[in-house]
Amino acid sequence: MELGHDLPRECYSWEKPVFEFAPVSGLTRKLVIAPETCPTKCMSIWMVELDRQKMKAPDDMFDIHEGIEEAVYGLKGRVKIFTPNESRILKPGGFVWIPAGMPHASRPLQDRAAFIAIYAPARGGRERNRLVSAQESKRVAQEIVRKTAPWRRTHHK
Numbered sequence: 001m002e003l004g005h006d007l008p009r010e011c012y013s014w015e016k017p018v019f020e021f022a023p024v025s026g027l028t029r030k031l032v033i034a035p036e037t038c039p040t041k042c043m044s045i046w047m048v049e050l051d052r053q054k055m056k057a058p059d060d061m062f063d064i065h066e067g068i069e070e071a072v073y074g075l076k077g078r079v080k081i082f083t084p085n086e087s088r089i090l091k092p093g094g095f096v097w098i099p100a101g102m103p104h105a106s107r108p109l110q111d112r113a114a115f116i117a118i119y120a121p122a123r124g125g126r127e128r129n130r131l132v133s134a135q136e137s138k139r140v141a142q143e144i145v146r147k148t149a150p151w152r153r154t155h156h157k
Contacts, residue, residue, distance in 0.1 A: 012038040026055030029117075035124045044122040048115050050079065050108035062103035062137040063129040069120050070098040072106075077113030081106050084134065084141040090115060102144050103137030 014037065020030050027050055031037065034044035062084065072081060074090040081088045081096045082105045088096050089109070098104050106115075132140065 026051040040122045043120045046117045048117050050113045052108040052111050061131045062105050064103050067100050068123050069100045071118040072096045073116045075114040077110040079106050079113045084137040099144050103132055103140050
């Protein structure tokens with residue numbers, strides 16, 4: 001018996017992203033796992049491609065996802081991930097974790113770069129990031145660092 005599309009499934013699969021969004025020139029986000037593709041509530045996964053030649057993102061603006069953590073896994077090229085007071089170089093096979101609400105930005109260091117962005121809890125493809133200025137981002141970052149200080153004291157001795 002073949003399962004109908006309207007019946008619940010035990011797992012979901014697809015061969016290409018279901019939703020694609022290019023918020024700025026040179027940056028493409030392809031939704032793979034999210035509320036639009038399956039009944040997820042706990043995470044969503046995006047494939048992100050950056051083209052340095054076409055990218056026109058403002059250098060003094062940062063993205064914020066309120067209440068949503070982000071883990072980034074490098075696939076291709078090198079990407080500089082910025083927070084207001086720090087930066088990390090993401091290489092293929094490397095990870096960067098960004099706490100919920102932390103202002104951040106990414107810039108390719110090579111002509112083309114790609115990474116997977118994992119969000120928890122799940123965020124839909126039509127949800128937009130909040131953009132903040134560099135000045136506002138520093139204030140927000142200080143508050144998040146202050147809130148995570150107890151974890152650092154207990155886990156880094």
